[in-house]
Amino acid sequence: MLSFEQKIEIFASFPELERKDVSMGRVNFHYEGSAFDKKLIGFHLHPNGNGFAFAGRLQDVDTDDRGYVNIRDYGAEELRELIARSIHSLTREKAPEPEEGLVETWEDPNKSTLTLKFEDDMWYVFAGMNLDGAFETYEEAREYLIDEGFAKR
Structure with missing residues (x-):
């Protein structure tokens, strides 16, 4: 299990995420570039090691009813991959130039x-x-x- 500090470091390594300290020593990470209403990627990372990451748009990840997965037991590479995929899932792909027959x-x-x-x-x-x-x-x-x-x- 990664420590709280290690999880914070991994989330913070994504420049598109903004750290927001919340109550009881917990930390959230927001993705302001999200093309959707959902902007919270890292949710309630807690000094006890618990925390959640948004995966609601990823088909192969089991989530709760809000679209989050508990990351308590995630390893470093597994967490990096999940965060990257989550960010990508919330990023609007540039629409191709509409061209008849595309x-x-x-x-x-x-x-x-x-x-x-x-x-x-x-x-x-x-x-x-x-x-x-x-x-x-x-x-x-x-x-x-x-x-x-x-x-x-």
């Missing part, structure tokens, strides 16, 4: 695929030949695909 393939953990296409000033999600959804912006389509468990290939 196509992206998205895949879920079961290897099912959906296709995202830009046509007629709209973003369309297709499951094979069937229309699954239509969105006005790339960001809306991307968020929908991520929420459904898909990642861009």
Whole structure:
């Protein structure tokens, strides 16, 4: 188990995170660059070694109902990877320049695929030949695909 100081050091090594000291000696780390309402990546890191990290947008991490995972027994590399993935999951990907006929393939953990296409000033999600959804912006389509468990290939 990492000490409180080691956990603080790992979180602090990410320049995009801002440390905020809270009550009872606990520390939070905020990601102000988040593209979503969620900004709290490190939650209630406590001198007793307990603490939580946000993983609510990561499909392969078991979280509580608020999207946090207890990091009490995480090792250094495991914690670094979790923080990096969490930050990435909250970072809005720059939308590609809309160009008629632009196509992206998205895949879920079961290897099912959906296709995202830009046509007629709209973003369309297709499951094979069937229309699954239509969105006005790339960001809306991307968020929908991520929420459904898909990642861009």
